[in-house]
Amino acid sequence: MTATDDRLLPDRDAVDPSRPVLRARAPLRISFAGGGTDVTPFPQREGGAVLSATISAFAFSTLRPRSDGVITVQSLDYGMSIGFGVDDPVEFDGKLDLPKAAIGRIRNIDGARPSGGFDLFLHTQAPPGSGLGSSSAVMVSVIGLVAQHCGLDLTPYDVAELAYRLEREDLGIPGGSQDQYAAAFGGFNFIEFKPDEVIVNPLRVRDDTAHELEHNMLLAFTGNTRVSDHIIEDQRSRYEGGNSDALEGLRAQKVLAERMKVALVRGEVDEFGRMLGEAWAQKRKMSDRISTPLIDEAVTTALDAGALGGKVTGAGGGGHLIFVCEFERRHIVAQELLRLGLTLSEITFSQHGMTTWRGQH
Numbered sequence: 001m002t003a004t005d006d007r008l009l010p011d012r013d014a015v016d017p018s019r020p021v022l023r024a025r026a027p028l029r030i031s032f033a034g035g036g037t038d039v040t041p042f043p044q045r046e047g048g049a050v051l052s053a054t055i056s057a058f059a060f061s062t063l064r065p066r067s068d069g070v071i072t073v074q075s076l077d078y079g080m081s082i083g084f085g086v087d088d089p090v091e092f093d094g095k096l097d098l099p100k101a102a103i104g105r106i107r108n109i110d111g112a113r114p115s116g117g118f119d120l121f122l123h124t125q126a127p128p129g130s131g132l133g134s135s136s137a138v139m140v141s142v143i144g145l146v147a148q149h150c151g152l153d154l155t156p157y158d159v160a161e162l163a164y165r166l167e168r169e170d171l172g173i174p175g176g177s178q179d180q181y182a183a184a185f186g187g188f189n190f191i192e193f194k195p196d197e198v199i200v201n202p203l204r205v206r207d208d209t210a211h212e213l214e215h216n217m218l219l220a221f222t223g224n225t226r227v228s229d230h231i232i233e234d235q236r237s238r239y240e241g242g243n244s245d246a247l248e249g250l251r252a253q254k255v256l257a258e259r260m261k262v263a264l265v266r267g268e269v270d271e272f273g274r275m276l277g278e279a280w281a282q283k284r285k286m287s288d289r290i291s292t293p294l295i296d297e298a299v300t301t302a303l304d305a306g307a308l309g310g311k312v313t314g315a316g317g318g319g320h321l322i323f324v325c326e327f328e329r330r331h332i333v334a335q336e337l338l339r340l341g342l343t344l345s346e347i348t349f350s351q352h353g354m355t356t357w358r359g360q361h
Contacts, residue, residue: 014117019065021359022148026141027054027350028125028132029182030219030313030322032272033279034257036235036250036286038176038193040168046250048193050178051257051264054186055219056348057125059137062359063145066117073099076123086117092171098135101166102142112150120145129225131314136179139163144354156353160184160198174232175315186353190261209267210349216269216327218307218334221343222294224318231315235287249285256282270308273324277309283316290316298340305333322347 029052037048066072072083073096082096090104099120107115120142126132140163147154154162163180167173181191181200188203188210238246256279263272280299284291295312298321302310306329313322321342325333334344 014066014068014070015064019116019149021065022063022145022356023359024061024063024141024145024148024354024356025058026137026144026183026354027186027352028057028059028134028137029054029179030132030320030347031178032257032276032322033260034191034253035178035283035314036176037254037257038178038191039174039232039236040176041236042239042250043177043193044195046254047195048176049254049257050176050191050193051189051260052178052182052191053188054182054350054353055132056350057132058350059124059134059141059183060122061138061141061145062119062121063149064119064121065149066119068117070117071103071120072118073103073120074122075099076121077128086115097171098139098167099142101170102139102163103146105162105166105170106143106146106150106152109147109150109152112147112152115146115150118149126320127225129319130221131312131316131319133179133182133314135173136163136167137183139167140180140183140354144356148356156181156184157198157200159354174236176232182353184353187351188264188349190257203261203265205264206267209264209269212267212269213272213324214347214349216273216325216330217347218302218323218325218330218337219345219347220298220321220323220337221345222292222298222318222321223341223343224292224294231287231289231317234289238287245285246287249282252282253279253286269324270326273308275309276311276322276324277303280309280311283311287316292317294340295321298337298342301336301340302333305329305336307333 032051034050069086074081090100124134126134160180164177185200188205190201192199260275302323307323307325310323
């Protein structure tokens with residue numbers, strides 16, 4: 001039976017010192033173009049493509065084995081803890097269902113050794129609904145961690161596909177599949193979504209190009225998180241209904257992902273920034289719910305202050321925006337965004353996907 005007492009804490013006396021403490025982290029991502037083309041049924045009908053990069057912000061998880069057959073999960077982001085026995089059926093009740101789904105599925109995979117009990121600690125460096133793929137990064141980190149604990153050797157493709165199926169099929173959470181693959185693989189990627197497979201193409205982006213982007217980009221948080229379900233469903237229904245704006249926006253997103261990939265590998269940062277603005281114009285066509293008055297004002301203000309281009313990263317409706325600026329105008333853009341009440345942070349890119357290692361008791 002699942003316990004939902006928020007005061008539930010790990011029992012230090014139940015620690016199993018014979019098995020190692022394991023830790024994992026999976027990077028969050030920013031999406032440059034193609035978002036939405038990874039959402040069913042577009043990939044099955046037309047094939048999708050997304051250009052994204054992972055950043056140095058992570059979903060962290062720690063697994064500490066127990067000797068008493070109890071599993072606990074503690075999320076610092078939600079301020080919630082749950083506990084259940086290793087032989088108890090997993091109950092999806094809206095309380096930390098993502099890690100519960102991963103635990104329930106992995107321990108039943110052929111070849112998994114009995115996991116025994118464990119304490120699982122979760123923390124993410126961005127709130128859920130912030131547009132940086134944090135929920136999928138949590139799922140990817142938990143899968144990698146629990147799989148290693150159970151003696152399974154999963155590839156990044158295995159981890160990403162399992163995370164996608166758990167989120168979209170087992171839990172019925174609407175959305176695409178770019179976040180899971182970005183978190184599992186890490187780095188700059190051009191990801192193709194075909195009817196029956198996903199292909200991750202790592203990009204050979206020169207260090208000076210990545211550094212120039214880091215120097216010229218701004219990551220701006222609106223202060224509002226959002227639940228993307230209604231945006232995804234609206235986008236999907238408009239596409240399936242043959243809405244001309246939605247069709248045009250999605251197809252243009254796919255083309256822009258390809259064009260921006262070329263600009264990125266050629267080191268054409270200014271051109272890349274201008275196309276980021278094109279990607280936003282096309283993304284807004286996909287659903288009336290993607291933008292908000294604050295987002296519209298922020299993008300317009302940034303462009304007027306000298307940004308080359310900017311867009312929401314994620315489904316929209318809130319979360320984070322990214323801007324590429326001429327460096328000499330970047331501080332002016334920053335001042336104007338701060339005046340609107342947005343919170344700004346620097347961007348550094350992470351070249352590594354989900355990583356696990358041994359910790360200490």
